[in-house]
Amino acid sequence: MRLLWLFVAHEWITQWRSLRFRALAGVYAIVASIPGVAAFLISGRTPRAIGPAAYNTFLLSEQPLLTALLAAGLAIDALSRERDEGSFSVLSVAPISSSGYVLRRWLAIVMICIPVSLLPTIVTAALAIHTRAALPLLPMFFEGWLLSVLPSLLVSSALALALGTITGRAVLSIIFTALLFTIGLDELNDVLFRVHRLNFDGPRALFAGGDRGIQELIWTIRGFWLPNMPSDAAFPLREQARVLVSRAGITAAMTIVLLSICAFYLRRTRRDLRPWNIPEKHQLRTLLRTANRIREEYAPDSGAGTPDRIAIVVALSLAALLLVLIVREQSAFASLAAARYAAETEHAIPTSTSIVAESMRVDTAIDLGGTLRSQVTAVIRNTGVRAEKHLSFALNPNVNVRSLRVGSGTWAGDPSTVLRRRDLPVESVADLGRLRRLRMTAVPGAFRMHRVWERLDIDLDPPLAPHQTQTLSFDLDGRPGEIDFALQSPGNFRARWNRYRLAEQSIFMSDLSRSTILPAANEVRMRLRASDIAPVLRYSAWTLMEDRDSDGFTPETIATNTALDLHLRHPYPIAADSCGVVASMGTIVSRCSVPLPSYLVFGGPMTPRAAGPATLVYIPAHELLAQTHTPSLASSIRLAAEAWPQLALPPHLVFVERPTEPDDRSWYSDFQPWRTVSQIGSSGSMFFVPELIFSTKKPLNANFFAASIIAGTLRGKRRVLPEESAFFTSFYTAVAIGRLGMRKSNAVEQGVGVAPETAPLLFGYNSAGSRMPKVLAAIEYRVGAGHFADGINDFVNRGGDRAGSAKELVDAIGNAGGIDLTHAYDDYFAGRAIPQLTLDHVTFHHAGQRWEVSGIVKNHGSGEAFVPVALRTSQGSLVQTIRVGSGGSTPFTFAASGEPHSVQLDPDGVCYRQAAIGLVENVEYRGEP
DSSP: OHHHHHHHHHHHHHHHHOHHHHHHHHHHHHHHHHHHHHHHHHGGGSSBOOOHHHHHHHHHTTHHHHHHHHHHHHHHHHHHHHHHHTHHHHHTTSSSOHHHHHHHHHHHHHHHHHHHHHHHHHHHHHHHHHHHOOGGGHHHHHHHIIIIIHHHHHHHHHHHHHHHHHHSSHHHHHHHHHHIIIIIHHHHHHHHHHHSSOOOOOTHHHHSOOSHHHHHHHHHHTTOOOOOOOOSSOOOHHHHHHTHHHHHHHHHHHHHHHHHHGGGGSOSSOOOOOOOOOOTTOTTHHHHHHHHHHHHHTOOOSSOOHHHHHHHHHHHHHHHHHHHHHHHHHHHHHHHHHHHHHHHHSOOOOOOTTEEEEEEEEEEEEOTTOOEEEEEEEEEEEOSSSOEEEEEEEOOTTEEEEEEEETTEEEEOOTTTTGGGTTSOGGGOTTHHHHHTOEEEOSTTTEEEEEETTEEEEEEEEEEOTTOEEEEEEEEEEOOEEEEOOOOSSSOHHHHHHHHHTOSSGGGOOOGGGOEEEESBOSSOEEEEHHHHSOEEOOSOOOBOSSTTOOSBOOOOOOOEEEEEEEEEEEEEEEEETTSOEEEEEEEEEEEEEEGGGOEEEEESOEEEEETTEEEEEOGGGHHHHHHHHHHHHHHHHHHHHHOTTSOOOSSOEEEEEOOOTTOOOOOOTTOHHHHHHHSOEETTEEEEEHHHHTBSSOOOHHHHHHHHHHHHHHHHSOBOGGGHHHHHHHHHHHHHHHTTOSOOOOEEEOSSSOOOOSOTTTSOOOTTTHHHHHHHHHHHHHOHHHHHHHHHHHHTSOTTSOBOHHHHHHHHHHHHTOOOHHHIIIIISSOOOOOEEEEEEEEEEETTEEEEEEEEEESSSSOEEEEEEEEETTEEEEEEEEEOTTOEEEEEEEESSOEEEEEESTTOOSOEEEOTTOOOEEEOOOOO
């Protein structure tokens, strides 16, 4: 150790006296601090507050690469200096092994680089604290440096030292590095592809730091900040540490091997090589002499000692261990992907709707690492008229069933395959996919259980008789989360997995070790669905989403209320659930009747505060923002109750600032309210405000939250058909926005510019800001605003457990207004119709004291339309509503006493139609000919 400090002291004194080092360190500190300084300078004029996580992301977007260049430059400079000084000649007689010298030389360079690399981190952290007073989040910056900057520093300095020592020249070491990680790695992947399905990524993930942060900073400077930043709640240290091996493993393994080999190329002793006898008249004498010089120059040192041999054995062992870990990760995720693919291509039978879960008691505990242990007791009942034996449950694929008891029948997992999984991270379980497909048989005559991915099937024997109840007791453990497979885009999971498993060349494969698991609970937040802590009955068919870019099965939309008794032990300062219960650190106890598919428990390092009759749970770093938005949240409840008096709101509402998830992007705009309302998710009495929306500096519009409350409450009143769930989400959002007057009720599609949306409202991509509100505005005009709301109330309050449909909803609205809306449903909800209306043959005739005005309304498009036609006269206006069928025409006639001014088609824009060029909407009276 004393010799190591001598190396460090010598290196520090030498470098500090060097003007070149001071200049290089100064330039590094300035350039690496530019993103943080730029964020600080523009923080006062951005529409959203820039938090500590954004500062840290901006910093880490370029610091790993700059640090790699700094460390490599210092390592090469040290080698050049020692070579020029003749230090290696002295080293030949020094009582130190070659490997000992290389290791100490490398550590000395690292010890010099570490303080320099911390300077930008300190500067950026100070600016973030000054801007947001976020002193408790100071560890975020050190943790980011520890997992992003320090590995880059260690690997780059060791790699530069090793290659510089071996090649003896800086230029050659740079060329060799480029060839090693481009052509060399590609050739290795080609070889591995032929012998086994493996693929290794290069050092980009280790050194690049990510280009997204720089891109976001540029957008921020330009004033168009749409950030995709980590949450200000905390730094996900455990998650980042878990992916460090896959991110740096292959580069670190190569570096370790090269560092151990370079100990044999210090040129302490020159090997006695027999020279080649090359005749002067040999045709290849120049080439052979060059090869001989290379042979003599790059021959390893002679007389390697025992420490050097031990060092290379240890280095090779460490490199092999890293490769084994990477291969193991790839195998684990490949097994998981294969299990998911098998589940998505296997025919499955859902649970009969006659089976209901009457009650469920859940006693569970979870820690900051996301590890969960749960004991569940569910009481199910057969409400049908025939015996049922098949039960299908949804359960997070990363949660294992350790034991199950149904009545007297009991199954317990084999400790050799289940219990040993407890102490291993999910990402490292190589045979987890096998557990997903494991078929487990209970005591004969009791039940049979089959598990595949997220589906858990149980067949009862004997079946559950009509009106009979049964108790199921589960013992669960695992680490619930969502798996993001590192498969090549584009397409959904099935397309990307097929591209991987059917690849004919290594270029079509990806490094599966780069796959990640987003746990349901980490340092940032806890987001537990019911299926994360307990098996939930699945009634909807196990069908995949139809969108080619969507993954997974369609969400469960058939649900009955279950009496839930939850006892959850957690390590977070605050937790809340869909029942409206808010609990402090320790345990949350909740008892309510709730549909399990929509039940959610949320928690994190957050702080609660009263927001009128509701509770706001927010990130502590956003204290000032919480004070700004609390009045809007409090008034939104009153606005929702006033806008929809017949709607019974939950007794206690909880607004939760939802921390940003990876690849999460939110949009806030007063001119596009449907975007914000659709992003504020709801779960029972709990409403989520995305962090990227909550970080808006100006007070949020209370109408956004009022619309979210109305839409979420309506959506939770009655279950609907699974295939129409997306329609009802858009429908309720559009209705709530219109009810609060957040958008002008104009039903006219403009015919200039973008083509109008004509997809059926039931099955097309229907944002609440496109075709849906225009059709609803026309229907509301026909039936009346009061009858429109009465029809919706009638729909959501009837039916019991029967799933509602869009046809039933439209009929209920029509019945409330006394109007048959069958044609409207067929034309716009199930069809692609869009009318194109025009005035034709409009005539003005003066007969004595009376005026007669007549004309025709033609429909050049499709779909039935009820359009107002107005006659403007000197003594007032007359209005008629004209029905025009698809492709037809309807005459109209006015009789007025005053002189006419004009005839106008739909002057208030309340008829759904397209206003195309060439269509006549206004005819003025210019006097008789």
